Amino acid sequence: MALRERFRPIRIEAVGAESVVHLAEPLDGGCAGADLVVVKVHRDSRLETDQLVLLGRLEATRHVPRIHDYGNLSVDGAEVGWMAQEYCAHGSLDALIRDALPLGDAELRAIVAELAECLNFWLGAMGLTHTDVKPANILVRSRSPYELLIGDFGGIARNVRVHGRDPGGLLTTWAYAAPETARGRRGAPAAWWALGIIAYQLLLGRTPYEGAPSARVRELLRAGRRPALDAVTDPEWRRLIEGLLVVDPARRWTYEQVVAWVADEHRPPRFNGRTYRDVRGLADDLERNWRDGAAWLAGNGGRLADWLVRQGADPADVRYLRGLGGDRGRRALIRLTAQVIPDVTPRYEGRPIDARGLLGLARGGPADRELLREVVDGGVLADAARHRCGHPGCRGRCAVLDRVHADVPEIVARAEGKLSWLRGRVLRSRPGRPPAELPSAREWPMLWAWAAELTLLADAAGRVRALAAAVPREVPWWPDRLRLAEAADPATLEGRADLVVAQLLAPHAWRAAGGNGPHRR
Template sequence: MATSPESHLHNLRPIKVLGNGAMGTVFLVHNNLTNSKFALKVVDKSSADSNSDRRARWEVSVLRQLNQQPHQFLPSLIAVFETEQIIAWAVPFCSGGDLNVLRHRQNDGVFSPAVIRFYLAEVVCALKHLHSLGIVYRDLKPENVLIQSSGHVTLTDFDLSRALAGKKMKTLIMSEPEMNKRRRKFMVKLNKVKTARVTPMTRRNGSLSGERANSFVGTDEYVAPEVVRGDGHEFAVDWWALGVLAYEMLYGTTPFRGKNRKDTFNRILTMPLKFTGKPTVLTDLITKLLDKEPTRRLGYGGGACEIQEHPFFNGLRWDLLAEVVRPPFIPSRDDGELTCKVDCFTVTEYFKKLRQVQSPLEGKSPAKDDCGYNVSFTEF
């Protein structure tokens, strides 16, 4: 991986921790050379997750591809850094937070249909571009839909995505006994899994080979039935997740959430979709996206174009969507400098400081930065 000549880790001052994920830590950093701010995702090579290095390199490769074929609702790659201890890459900072935070700020914790229409439309455009590149996203959820300073969305986190050679899934013919056997095998595995986000190695529109992915990845409440069954999957899993996203934006909860992950997966496979109130064009869209049979799911045959033609989006100027100057929410300002700061000079010093703290697995409390964020390498 090449290091940007304009930027180096020693010139990056952490402002705050934006979040900790299954793979690494995301910082808001200030570049002392260019006097600019951006988000920096850092993955520790000594992570307990042996797949983190591979997933990090894959995400960087996706971002490099997006630099070559950019899209207004997808991130660009600003720079990549690598040392013996860490891999880090910089992307634009989205000052509006994510869709989950924004929803909880609403008085009743849900969005109006008009707001849902706007955000869904932009997500559809982002997925359409990824699919045109042969990439299935596989991790759509509110936390991964960020709000740019302009008020428009951008998707984030591509470590669970997958490149597929073909753009159309061939129909898989399977006998009922074989299907039941697969389900039984899956439920045995399910009881052994404890994490909410399953990593690729522990199991998350029209053309040639119809290649499928068989890995079990994603976030529990957003996982498509074909992934749960282990049938093999392709781009239709993203349209299922879009339906779950729309439902959560409308009702404030996901449609198949259970008492635990086993119950959640059982509901995804068997429970009918339920709505409150009278049917609307939005509930019709959600119903068509949440068809448990992928070959009947909206978007399976015609991709994003099929979804864009649904009556819920009637009258929408798709070609002018990025030019909307008054999205539903526009961040008032970039408040990064107004938040508590990380008490160290550089990103490398921050991680060096963390390595000096005893692991919480040895009976100690998790390390905390000076803003009070829990940070532990065992979580990566």
């Protein structure tokens, strides 16, 4: 009977080197009443039915798609194999990685645990291995709880206990292949190497060989070189991946080590050699050891979020801890501290960034002003304002920090716009060699510092006006700036922008008049 008499094709799911995969609807109640099935039709080879008899056993269906039917048929005078198997609506693990990342640490661990069970079943109970273990060949039957299946049988070796060289070649994808596979040898440990690559991909959304040609990857594997793992910052995940990506198959992690690693997921967090049962103590130590604490949080935020959820936290309240990396741990530390110990002074890079701390940075040296710019421009104050401040009238959040967070970037943007209109006139009036830009690289952090000071202090406007009034008025472009500074209302964004511009241009006006003027901080 022709396949079209047994199945109604819906769409082509995939076209591979070995087969074409169709999504189809069984006709006349076939395939045990399944609504949809996947029908794979080989291109030019018969089906090896002895393997399918083994894989079709009832006990195999936990980690193998249900095999509804199979056989061989004649196409253009040649016999080719076909098979109808279970359709998994969640698709493949490859699709999950592509579309659903980043996932929480607990969910990633659940995927690793299920993959370990799946591989152990194939390698142990079935005595089979797969030389092409990769996310595209792993089907997702369920996500709650996770049920993963090896869904492509093209890379099956009949007996994992055969470790000799394979004279017929190996079906494999080099990005997931083990070093011994590149040397023409197959065996159970290769599947655990593939799990290490998949774990890396679950964390980062890519393999460690991203962008490298397959020939280059194969060359590295033949040379016995493990891929670089510098991008894996979480120490626990680094331990798992390093254990699985051991070049020597005899020393590589297998099922027992992976299961032990997964079982360790409920361990309380550790920092600087200390185990914490209370998040307040952890947050306090992270904050006291600011740089190390921020780096630790960048690598362990997801696991900490899972631990906090198990302690009763609302998952939405700790979502910001997930998917951290690089500099994001610094801002997350401020938010964590505000969340669990809100009475402490907020810090960034170990420096206080409450109202008094910001004023100190604004009045400090170049490094202080640059740090202030980073704090304000980077949105850090939105989290710092969660701390209790003690200001009269502040309820729940620090209104002073919220005002700096909202106003200062706008003041700087307006000041920059005003300076762009004046740049040519100001620079042409300067004797000697003027700076190339206005504001210069040195002056840029000053804009942020002055805007912050004018926002924090009511009397800062008077000092700027006094500075502006002392400038000689014979410079052609200066009187207009002086008039605007004298009329500026510091309660408005526009007024503070005019004051910032006057403060920046006053030294330029002095130099245009042939003097140096008062020292500018």
